[in-house]
Amino acid sequence: MLILSRKLNEEIVIGDGITISVLAIEGDKVSLGIDAPSDFKIxxxxxxxxxxxxxxxxxxxxxxxxxxxxxxxxxxxxxx
Amino acid sequence: MRIDTSKFGVLDVPDKKIITFSCGILGFENLTEYVLLNIEETLPFYWLQAVENREVALSCMNPFDVMPSYNPEVGLDELESLMVEDAADLLILTTVVVPAEPSKATVNLAAPIIINAKGGRGAQIVLQNTKYNIRQPIFSDKEGAKYADIVKKAE
Structure with missing residues (x-):
């Protein structure tokens, strides 16, 4: 498994169409923003x-x- | 085709009635062929019987019998995978879970089973961001209470 450390507002890009952003971190809760083509089920x-x-x-x-x-x-x- | 079932014995089912779930069904990923049994004695409940395993038959019902306003949002690409030509060929079912107390039975409205009856294709669609409940009670508390009374009287 690939393990990446990210800080608030940093992003990860997967393949051509998927971007995951760290939007908020509060205690043990992380809010992620996911941009992906609509045919990707999340x-x-x-x-x-x-x-x-x-x-x-x-x-x-x-x-x-x-x-x-x-x-x-x-x-x-x-x-x- | 003869299909062996643990609940209803050996049944003769026309080949065209076989429904292929190319992704399987969650929990039964290795079973991809099913038939929808409507056995007179158990209607309005249906059975999604696995062709390759006599023990596996998921109990199902029409979700609109539980919630007439049910309106699951299914993606176009998901319908394409079922090779739907006409929406009229689509059949929507929901799985039923019956606990020890049958009046507390629930249906899974968060993951409807969608069947293209004509094309012989099916899939369980887990809805994304849905307001629907995975354990939606079939009967309201009031109905459940009414049933509990009937059972008591019968005993």
């Missing part, structure tokens, strides 16, 4: 991890549990 890593874990939970559901959910839906339909 996501917080913890969101990806959360989706991954959520997907696994979604594949871990029995037809029986879904049956219970279905009943709630049916009940909702009747009364609403």
């Amino acid at each position: 996501l917080r890593k913890e969101l990806l991890d959360a989706v991954k874990s959520n997907n696994k939970q979604s594949a871990d559901i029995s037809a029986e549990q879904i049956g219970k959910l279905k009943n709630i839906f049916a009940d909702k339909g009747k009364k609403g």
